[in-house]
Amino acid sequence: MRSPVLLKMAAPIDLELKKAFSELQVKMIDTQQKVKLADLQIDQLTRVQKHAKLTHAEITTLPDKTRLYEGVGRMFILQSKEEINIQLMDKHKTADEKIKELEQKKLYLERSVKDAEDNIREMLLSRRAH
Incomplete structure (x- = not known):
């Protein structure tokens, strides 16, 4: 049976780790969503670039006096x-x-999530050392 002093010390450590893990989980989910959004935006901007490049290539082949219209x-x-x-x-x-x-x-x-993971890893290692 553990002594009451050890039980009192173990509880705050467990709560601290639990809190750190839950914060990391929230941060990772939030970051993953932001990264997915950034990827979608990059894909959309890449399509805009490709469209502009292809349109430019087509227009350069036309004679200078060609009547061109912009859609507004x-x-x-x-x-x-x-x-x-x-x-x-x-x-x-x-x-x-x-x-x-x-x-x-x-x-x-991505770097901020990695830093948070490293901090929790360090926390776990320091807890095991004690």
């Missing part, structure tokens, strides 16, 4: 070839910048 809501506006090319390049550039930001965000999230 339910209507179409006559635009110059140069204007449409500029818009397509801006779209591509903006998507590229957002993809880089999302990749950085994913790295940060």
Whole structure:
């Protein structure tokens, strides 16, 4: 039978570990959801880039005097070839910048979960040592 002093010390340690594990679990679930969202956003931005690139490639083959129209809501506006090319390049550039930001965000999230796991691992090892 354990002495009352040991039981009193073991209970706070177990509660502390339990709390740390539950916090880690919540953090991991939250991070996994954020990483999935970032992946979806990256996929969507990649499609935007691909669309802009293909449209740009098609437009460059057209003669300079070709009448081009930009879709705006339910209507179409006559635009110059140069204007449409500029818009397509801006779209591509903006998507590229957002993809880089999302990749950085994913790295940060993954690193923070790894740090939390390492902290719990250290806590467990220190508990076993005592």
